[in-house]
Amino acid sequence: MARTIWFMIKLAVVVAAALWIADNPGTVNLDWQGWRVAAPLWVLALAVVALMAFAALLYRGWRAIVGAPRAFVRARRARKREKGYRALTQGLVAVAAGDPASAKTFAKKADVLLNEPPLTLLLSAQAAQLGGDETAAARYFRTMLENPQTAFLGVRGLLMQALRRNDHGEALLLARRAQQIQPKTPWVLATLFELEARAGNWSSAEAVLRDAVHVDALPAPVGRRHRAALLVEQSDAAAAEGRREVALAAAQQAHDLDVAFAPATVRVARLLWAAKRPRPALRAVERSWKARPHPDLSAVWGEMVDPGTDVLAQVKRFQTLVGMAPEAPEGHLALAEIAMRARLWGEARKHLTKVADRPEGPGSRRAFRMLAELEEAERGDRDAARRWLARAAEADPDPAxxxxxxxxxxxxxxxxxxxxxxxxxxxxxxxxxxxAVLALPAGSGAGVPADMPGLPPAGGGSIVPVPSRPEPKPA
Ligand SMILES: [Zn+2]
Structure with a gap:
């Protein structure tokens, strides 16, 4: 519409000019350097228009000639880039299809045609890994470290290689570098936590763990349990250095984080008992025992007695413990043991039978062995003892x-x-x-790679090198 209006305006101007010239006839005289030209006005106007058109034509021709080499180069470059991207795409398809030879060929081609190191280096590294050439892949990853755009991918590639080699020292250094580049990436934090903890760097591990839970790299319950485990180790380290207050604080924190976590309870109870605080020590064991009975808890319960307590009083204490979790085989076994020490054979037999009557339940193997001991100790009945031992051999193994x-x-x-x-x-x-009684969700444990949160699944098709477990194979 606008173009039509514009054309009409131009046409109107030309027609008006022509009409004006027609209405005002006359002659133009030109006198220059002895030359004299006399022509009607319309002839002169026509000549001027023709001259302008000729000049415009000349200018365009000149531009075309001068710009020709540059246009040629530009077109050639565009063709080259198009070919390069096609090679890159074909290379990625070859990687996805698990064809190392084609991947390598296309990677080389793309590298020559394209001036895009981030893309071609990654493809080259993938192709090298696919072909089993880890040395070449490492070379490409190291080159990627030099460019800020590709440094993170380079670190990642080298880190995965180190993990596959089980070179945890090197992996830890690379994971720290990856965290410097991208401090909030979930898989970096999860991997770094595993490696710091594996190296026994408890305080660094705790700091990373906090960040990892914060970005959902680890589920909160798993993070809590890991933290409890870290605190138990920190408590042990402090106790070994004689820093009892620090040791107690750490153990108490671990116990509060996971009341059913027996190792934390055992430590806090022992430290409280040693600090002459028997009531909270016993209360910690009671809480934990009610949440999840464990032989370590009954053992520490047996330790925490005033000097001079006789064995019958101990039997009473263990009867109280059994009363807190009557179904738990651990309680009956502990009570039977102390009853045998007190030569209360009937009491011991009653509790052992309770466990042994459930042969599918945990602890029955230990119950059969203790019944064999009981037969020998009470009546000297070797045949009965042998029968119990035979049943022990057939029973399920005890928990461990x-x-x-x-x-x-x-x-x-x-x-x-x-x-x-x-x-x-x-x-x-x-x-x-x-x-598992204390099992954690998959991926929460160490061994990092394959089930590491945030990582794409292992296998072909991934642009980024992916670790695999247990058998290392190129991604
Ligand atoms: Zn292991």
């Missing part, structure tokens, strides 16, 4: 501290698995049972 990362058994709890070094993976459970 078992590492959810490597499956190894431990005699006593510690924050780090002695076999694999994973943090807070020991849980009290019957070996081989799928249900």
């Amino acid at each position: 501290w078992i590492c959810s990362a490597c499956g190894s058994h431990a005699d006593r709890w510690s924050a780090r698995c002695a076999a694999c070094g994973s943090f807070d993976t020991l849980s009290w459970q019957v070996p081989g049972s799928p249900v």
Whole structure:
């Protein structure tokens, strides 16, 4: 519409000018350097218009000639970039399809055609990893460190490689660097926490844990339990240095965080007892016992007696303990043990039978063995003892501290698995049972990589190197 109006205006001006010239006839005389031209006005106007058109044409031609090389270069560059992006896309498709040879070829092609180091370096690293060339991949990742745009991906690639090699020292340094670059990335915090805890850097681990829970890298209940485990270790370290007040404060905090966490209760009870505070010590054990009975709790309950307490008084104390959790086999076994020491055979047999009558329940193997001892001690009946021992051999194993990362058994709890070094993976459970008594949600334990929160699933198709467990394989 606007263009039509504009055209009409221009046409009107031209027509008006022509009419004006027609209405005002006359001759223009030009006298210059001895030349004399006389022409009607309309001829002169026409000549001026023709001259202007010719000049415009000349200018365009000149521009085209001067700009030709630059236009040629520009077109060539565009074609090259288009080819480069096509190679990059084909390379990514090859990585996703798990075709290392094509991935490598396209990576090289894209690198030559495109001046985009962030994209081509990543593809080259992926292609190298896919082809099993970890050395070349590491070289690409290190080159990526030099560019602020790609540094984080470079650190990540190197970190995953270090984790796959089980080089936890190197992994810790890289995870710290990753945290410096991106302090709020969930997988960085979860990984860094695992590595700090694994290294026994309890206070650094605690600081990272707080951030990790804050950004939802770890669920709050898991964070609380990890914190309790850290505090127990800090308490042990302080106690070893003779700093009893610090040790007690840390153990108390751990106990308050997770009242059912027996290792924390045992420590707080012992420290309170040693500090001549028997009432809170016993109360801590009672609370924990009611929440989740555990043999370590009954053991510390047995320790916390005034000197000179006789064995019959101990039997009474354990009867109180059993009364707090009548269904728990741990209580009956502890009571039977103390009753046998007091030579109260009937009492001991009553409680052992309660556990042994439930052969599928935990602790029955120990109950059968104790019944064998009882037969020998009470009546010297070796045949009966042998029968109980035979049943013990067939019963389910007793619960133990078992590492959810490597499956190894431990005699006593510690924050780090002695076999694999994973943090807070020991849980009290019957070996081989799928249900862990103290089990944590998957991914909360150490061993980091595959189930690390925030990481894309392992396997082909991911642009970022993804760790895999237990068998290292290129992503
Ligand atoms: Zn382990």
